[in-house]
Amino acid sequence: MTRxxxxxxxxxxxxxxxxxxxxxxxxxxxxxxALIEIDRxxxxxxxxxxxxxxxxxxxxxxxxxxxxxxxxDLGLQPGELDLLAGGVPCPPxxxxxxxxxxxxxxxxxPTMLDLVExxxxxxxxxxxxxxxxxxKFAEYRQEIIKRLESMGYEECYWDILxxxxxxxxxxxxxxxxxxxxxxxxxxxxxxxxAETKVITxxxxxxxxxxxxxDAVANDPRAEKAFKNWYExxxxxxxxxxxxxxxxxxxADLGPTRAKRAWAELGVCGLGVANEPHEMKDPERDLFASAxxxxxxxxxxxxxxxxxxWKFTGRKTAAYRQVGNAFPPPVAQAVGDQIYAAFEAAGRAxxxxx
Numbered sequence: 001m002t003r004x005x006x007x008x009x010x011x012x013x014x015x016x017x018x019x020x021x022x023x024x025x026x027x028x029x030x031x032x033x034a035l036i037e038i039d040r041x042x043x044x045x046x047x048x049x050x051x052x053x054x055x056x057x058x059x060x061x062x063x064x065x066x067x068x069x070x071x072x073d074l075g076l077q078p079g080e081l082d083l084l085a086g087g088v089p090c091p092p093x094x095x096x097x098x099x100x101x102x103x104x105x106x107x108x109x110p111t112m113l114d115l116v117e118x119x120x121x122x123x124x125x126x127x128x129x130x131x132x133x134x135x136k137f138a139e140y141r142q143e144i145i146k147r148l149e150s151m152g153y154e155e156c157y158w159d160i161l162x163x164x165x166x167x168x169x170x171x172x173x174x175x176x177x178x179x180x181x182x183x184x185x186x187x188x189x190x191x192x193x194a195e196t197k198v199i200t201x202x203x204x205x206x207x208x209x210x211x212x213x214d215a216v217a218n219d220p221r222a223e224k225a226f227k228n229w230y231e232x233x234x235x236x237x238x239x240x241x242x243x244x245x246x247x248x249x250x251a252d253l254g255p256t257r258a259k260r261a262w263a264e265l266g267v268c269g270l271g272v273a274n275e276p277h278e279m280k281d282p283e284r285d286l287f288a289s290a291x292x293x294x295x296x297x298x299x300x301x302x303x304x305x306x307x308x309w310k311f312t313g314r315k316t317a318a319y320r321q322v323g324n325a326f327p328p329p330v331a332q333a334v335g336d337q338i339y340a341a342f343e344a345a346g347r348a349x350x351x352x353x
Contacts (some may be wrong), residue, residue, distance in 0.1 A: 006328030010031050010122075014085075014086035014112060014115065014305050016086050017321065020327060023305065024331025026055075029335070033059065035060070036069065037063065038065050041317045043061050043063040044133050045313070045321055048324070072092055076119060079120045081122070082122050110235075117151055122176070122181050125268065125338065128177075130160050132175045132177075148179045153185075156180055158177040159191075161174055165198070166193065167329045168237075168302075169205075171237055171240055174330065178337070184342060189338075201237060201267075202235075203236075205298055205301060212292065213226040229292055242323045252267030268292065276295075296311055296315060300322045303322055304328045304329040304330070
């Protein structure tokens with residue numbers, strides 16, 4: 001369910017990226033006061049989409065390094081903000097890295113907690129990789145909870161949410177922490193959101209893939225190639241979409257193991273295709289022996305973005321934004337819980353007074 005009524009609860013996000021969490025929280029009914037992000041391409045994506053969607057009016061995009069950011073620039077009084085959310089950088093806790101945790105200079109948990117202390121929001125939502133919940137980080141997690149408690153917050157849950165269980169056709173487990181002021185926490189469901197129907201890659205991409213093959217309908221191979229892809233793609237969900245590193249290479253669909261998983265779904269993972277209106281090489285984009293390559297738009301659908309969300313920048317920069325995003329439907333599932341707790345607390349207060 002997407003709430004379209006008057007948005008009465010405000011949110012601010014750090015590390016907003018290309019807007020995955022923002023889209024999900026918007027759909028849950030939150031009004032964004034500001035989205036803070038350091039990457040210039042992602043900031044342009046956010047600005048482009050906010051300008052195209054009138055119901056995002058009033059949302060500021062702040063291009064800034066959080067280490068240098070002054071929270072007073074938000075113009076919010078302590079306690080005025082309803083929700084502070086963000087996906088702090090994952091490399092300090094990722095199994096793909098060295099898992100240095102607090103010793104990693106990219107760890108922004110302390111900065112996030114400083115913002116909590118300054119803004120005193122009613123609720124806090126922090127997203128990170130599942131590796132953060134590994135036993136080796138137990139002491140660090142306890143320090144985070146203790147600091148939140150010292151600021152008057154109650155932990156609602158810190159758990160792993162698997163994206164495929166929330167309408168995202170992809171395996172993407174993320175660690176989600178929700179904490180709230182006690183008057184709201186008592187109305188919160190202290191468990192992760194109820195799971196929803198699993199959607200396959202074929203179901204998610206059928207229309208967009210049909211559009212791509214229709215663009216080359218004069219090629220006698222098109223219909224058979226589409227059917228071959230579709231039959232395989234209905235078999236399951238995608239492996240984790242990855243954004244890759246700015247320092248290494250262009251865009252593809254991940255390491256060897258991921259490419260094998262994509263191949264089982266009829267998709268060639270050796271690169272990213274051009275959009276139908278920009279396609280120059282059907283042999284590369286649609287008729288490779290391993291199957292069609294995905295476009296940036298299709299990768300975004302695999303992440304759970306709405307099809308009208310536009311990504312700016314050249315293809316590799318746009319794909320990187322998609323691959324590093326937080327799936328909107330997962331953010332919405334958590335946002336719905338927080339919204340419901342605020343509503344319940346409001347009703348309880350009205351009944352008392």
